[in-house]
Amino acid sequence: MQPPSRPRRSVLYMPASNAKAVSKARSLPADAIVLDLEDAVAPDMKAEAREAAVAAVREGGFGRREVVIRCNALDTPWGADDLAAAAAAGPDGVLVPKIASADDVQAYDAALAGAPANTRLWVMIETCAVVPRLFDVAALAASTRLSTFVMGTNDLAKEMRARLLPGRAPFLPILTLTVAAARAHGLVAIDGVCNAIHDADLLAAEAAQGVEFGFDGKSAIHPAQVEICNAAFSPSAEEIAWAQSVVDAFGLPEAAGKGALRVDGKMVELLHHAQAQQILAIAAQIEGR
Ligand SMILES: CC(C)(COP(=O)(O)OP(=O)(O)OC[C@H]1O[C@@H](n2cnc3c(N)ncnc32)[C@H](O)[C@@H]1OP(=O)(O)O)[C@@H](O)C(=O)NCCC(=O)NCCSC(=O)C[C@H](O)C(=O)O
Numbered sequence: 001m002q003p004p005s006r007p008r009r010s011v012l013y014m015p016a017s018n019a020k021a022v023s024k025a026r027s028l029p030a031d032a033i034v035l036d037l038e039d040a041v042a043p044d045m046k047a048e049a050r051e052a053a054v055a056a057v058r059e060g061g062f063g064r065r066e067v068v069i070r071c072n073a074l075d076t077p078w079g080a081d082d083l084a085a086a087a088a089a090g091p092d093g094v095l096v097p098k099i100a101s102a103d104d105v106q107a108y109d110a111a112l113a114g115a116p117a118n119t120r121l122w123v124m125i126e127t128c129a130v131v132p133r134l135f136d137v138a139a140l141a142a143s144t145r146l147s148t149f150v151m152g153t154n155d156l157a158k159e160m161r162a163r164l165l166p167g168r169a170p171f172l173p174i175l176t177l178t179v180a181a182a183r184a185h186g187l188v189a190i191d192g193v194c195n196a197i198h199d200a201d202l203l204a205a206e207a208a209q210g211v212e213f214g215f216d217g218k219s220a221i222h223p224a225q226v227e228i229c230n231a232a233f234s235p236s237a238e239e240i241a242w243a244q245s246v247v248d249a250f251g252l253p254e255a256a257g258k259g260a261l262r263v264d265g266k267m268v269e270l271l272h273h274a275q276a277q278q279i280l281a282i283a284a285q286i287e288g289r
């Protein structure tokens with residue numbers, strides 16, 4: 001199991017046209033920020049938002065935060081220009097909406113052909129059509145820039161005509177499939193947004209659910225949500241202590257050549273050793289922030 005290369009506990013969206021929010025993002029503790037050109041931007045502001053996103057990426061100042069531009073879909077009047085501008089700006093990621101198939105992902109990858117090699121492709125998982133194709137889409141990680149799945153539970157709810165209520169019952173099978181497909185092909189998986197900006201209890205419960213499902217982090221739409229996501233997706237003190245005990249136990253001379261050990265009264269195997277190393281690696285990165 002490969003440890004995640006960096007923490008992505010909180011992924012904060014903002015309309016790229018909101019200069020105040022973009023400026024504020026440079027000092028917020030989000031692990032990644034998404035400069036949105038899509039649903040958060042009204043049609044008559046699309047061109048201005050595109051220019052602002054490119055200018056923000058060029059200006060920089062985001063420190064360790066990953067910077068991602070979310071483009072409009074290629075079948076909209078703005079998609080092609082967004083993709084071209086994003087490719088030229090070279091952010092850490094370009095997030096694309098409403099993909100329905102592996103062919104869609106190939107088309108977005110082709111549109112980013114001129115981008116720097118470190119610009120990765122993030123895709124929204126938010127259509128009904130993509131659900132049975134998640135593993136085929138994820139497999140493109142081997143041959144394209146694809147690196148990240150991001151749940152779009154608002155659009156999914158709209159397409160399914162489902163209710164987005166506490167517990168998220170209608171979406172649970174899709175959350176599971178998304179994480180499983182991501183893990184099968186080494187992708188990052190980010191959970192969707194909680195629209196209730198100031199309901200800290202609801203967000204904490206949803207974030208804990210995302211942790212339980214195996215997501216790497218959660219989407220946020222307001223600064224007040226960032227710390228809650230960070231806390232939920234950081235390894236706890238107990239998890240870190242367990243991980244250290246497991247790594248220490250496998251490091252002892254008497255553990256050489258063994259695949260299973262007893263640690264604190266419980267069996268641990270090499271798979272737990274790998275998990276423990278992953279927890280310690282991500283905890284060390286968080287500690288360094
Ligand atoms: C939702 C909001 C419109 C609320 O805005 P507002 O009421 O103005 O917020 P506040 O007055 O509480 O703001 C306080 C300060 O914080 C800054 N701020 C607010 N939001 C952000 C943000 N997202 N990032 C950075 N900074 C932010 C304000 O500028 C204030 O600053 P200051 O005055 O200096 O104190 C607004 O929060 C907002 O626009 N949020 C993001 C909306 C968005 O991007 N939506 C698209 C993504 S969600 C989605 O589509 C997911 C997916 O596609 C799906 O289908 O599910």
Ligand SMILES: [Mg+2]
Pocket residue numbers: 039097124126152154155
């Ligand atoms: Mg959406």
